Amino acid sequence: MVSTGLADLHARLQAGAQQAGLAGFGVCRVEPFADTRTEMERRLTSGEAGRARFTYRDPHAATDIRQTYQWAERLVVGSVGYLPAAGDPGPPVSNTGRIARFATADHYAPLRSALVHLAGLLRSAGHRAEVLVDDNRLVDRAAAVRAGVAWWGKSTMALAPRFGPWLLLGSIVTDAPLPVADPMVRDCGTCTACIPACPTGALDTEGVLDATKCISYWAQTPGPIPPEVRSAWGDRFYGCDDCLDACPPGQRLAAGSSTPAGRVDLVDILETSDEALLEEFGHFYIPRRDPHYLRRNAVIALGHSGDSRAVPAVVDQLHSDAAFVRTQAAWALGRIGGPMARAALSDALRHESDPEALAEIERALYESEGS
Ligand code: B12
Ligand code: SF4
Ligand code: SF4
Structure with missing residues (x-):
């Protein structure tokens, strides 16, 4: 039996969520997400989690919010739709790269501010409330599914009617038994x-x-990109939307989101300073905040572009102080080919000391033979 006070508070939260423009709002219990924990542990054991950290750093904590907040009674889950605001990258254009729509700007910001507002309502009613947005201490999709905000798609995305998979998720942990x-x-x-x-x-x-x-x-994981992933990379600079683009429940919204956004000049990126890159793409997850990873991604996409105008900028990356960037630059030059790329690779063969980069230079020279 829910008291009138709590039912009233719930109604005010729901109205607040609507006013703040949230796409979805729901409340669920805080019992551990046991199935999700079992699945995370299985993926950690099988290797399917890769080197992902985030929630995988501590699956017990991420699937049991009471390990962090012993007083927790409910999760108030909110979702925000990021289309049409995130726009559309349009068709591929030579030497440009694509940013997945969730990252064309900080689309978490409206979600965060809406949840902060709702947490304020909970606190003024005398309750505890902590906002968690894309936080490693909570598995957001499991919470959204339990709170009736979304259903689980086969892509593993949490989907909602009208929005399909184009949603970002966050929660408030509260002691209010809503x-x-x-x-x-x-x-x-x-x-x-x-x-x-x-x-x-x-x-x-x-x-x-x-x-x-x-x-x-891989776009946000350290090291060189494995060859099979590299060869499917296409024009991506950060993130990937293919399984979202294919999803029928979200296609109407995607078709109406045609404002150009999320296409970047990759040669510019290679020529931009570390500070300016971190300033522009500060809302991305970049391992150790190291801009070399942005250049690595750009170089792979330029390899796919195959446009010889990119060669001088990629050649410069053969002198990067990060071996994984040199490795990918060699691969890209092998794909683009041409006399300038071959001359730079032959020169790099003489001074490269990293074994992986060296092997890639040899492969690239072999593959670009005759180009
Ligand atoms: C780690 C992580 C990643 C990793 C790994 C994702 C993964 N699948 O585990 C990588 C880097 C690959 C990634 C990619 C993306 N991510 Co991410 N990611 C996370 C993070 C930080 C943790 C996810 C996690 O713990 N997963 C654990 C696994 C076990 O849970 P699960 O994926 O939900 O798996 C469940 C289903 O498989 C389901 N299930 C099991 N069996 C079956 C059977 C059937 C038939 C069905 C239908 C389901 C089902 O049960 C599993 C366990 O409960 C969350 C934020 C957070 N704190 O939760 C964001 C989050 C999941 N990511 C998000 C986004 C936006 C993305 C991208 C779309 C970004 C992009 N465009 O590039 C892609 C989408 C890729 C995809 N298809 O999932 C959003 C997703 C929002 C939504 N609507 O679902 C989240 C929730 C961030 C947020 N707060 O909004 N992400
Ligand atoms: S379509 Fe892209 S984001 Fe989706 S699972 Fe495949 S590689 Fe990952
Ligand atoms: S594409 Fe189809 S199967 Fe995949 S998540 Fe969307 S609705 Fe589900």
């Missing part, structure tokens, strides 16, 4: 469109993602 929502009675039915749409085969039919094959994972 009335809880019923989960959404919905699933993907017979659709499996996202599975063949994935360029690297990272998804299977069971709703499992193998992070070690996912371009989105």
Whole structure:
């Protein structure tokens, strides 16, 4: 039995969520997300989690909010739609790269401010409230599904009617025993469109993602990109939207989001200072805040572009102080080919000391033979 005070507070939160423009709002209990924990542990053991840290650093804590907040009674879950605001990168243009729509700007900001506002309502009613947005201490999708804000898609995305997968998720942890929502009675039915749409085969039919094959994972993971992922990279600079683009429930919204956004000049990126890169892309997850990873991604996309006008900028990256950037630059030059690329690779062969970069230079020279 929920007291009138709590029912009233719930109604005020719901109205506040609507006023703040949230796409979804729901409340759920805080019992551990046992199935998610089991699945995370399975993926850690099988290797499918890759080197992902985030929630995988401590699956026990991420699936049991009471380990962080012993007083927690409920999760108030909110979602925000980021289309049409995130726009559309449009068709590929030579020497440009694509930013996945969730990252064309800090699209978490409106979600964060809406949840901070709702947390204020909870606190003024005498309750505790902490806002968690894309936080490693909570598995956001499991919370959204339990709170009736979304259903689980086979792409592993949390989907909602009208928005499809184009949603970002966050929660408020509270000690207010608010009335809880019923989960959404919905699933993907017979659709499996996202599975063949994935360029690297990272998804299977069971709703499992193998992070070690996912371009989105590699775009934010240290080191050189494995050859099979590199060869499917296309014009991506950060993130990947292919399994979202393929998803029928989100396609109407995507089709109406045509304002150009999220296309960047990759040669400019290679020529931009560390400070300016971190300033412009500060809202990305960049390992150790090291801009070399942005240049690594740019160089791979330039290799796919195959445009000889990019060669001088990529040649400069053969002198990068990060071996993984030199390795990818050699690979890109091998793909673009041409006399200037070959001359730079031959020169690099004489001074390169990193074994992986050296092997890539040799391969690139071999592959660009005759170009
Ligand atoms: C680590 C992480 C990643 C990793 C790994 C993702 C993964 N699948 O684990 C990488 C870097 C690959 C990644 C990529 C992306 N991410 Co991410 N990521 C996270 C993070 C930090 C943790 C996710 C986690 O713990 N997963 C644990 C696994 C086990 O849970 P799960 O993926 O939900 O898996 C469940 C399903 O598989 C389901 N399930 C099991 N069996 C079956 C069977 C069927 C039939 C079905 C339908 C389901 C199902 O049960 C599993 C366990 O409960 C969250 C933020 C957070 N704090 O939660 C964001 C988050 C999941 N990411 C987000 C986004 C936007 C993305 C990208 C779209 C970004 C992009 N455009 O590049 C891609 C999407 C790739 C994809 N298809 O998932 C959003 C997703 C929002 C949404 N609507 O779902 C989140 C929630 C961030 C946020 N706060 O909004 N991400
Ligand atoms: S984000 Fe891209 S690479 Fe990752 S599962 Fe989706 S389509 Fe595949
Ligand atoms: S593409 Fe189809 S199967 Fe995949 S998540 Fe969307 S609705 Fe589900």
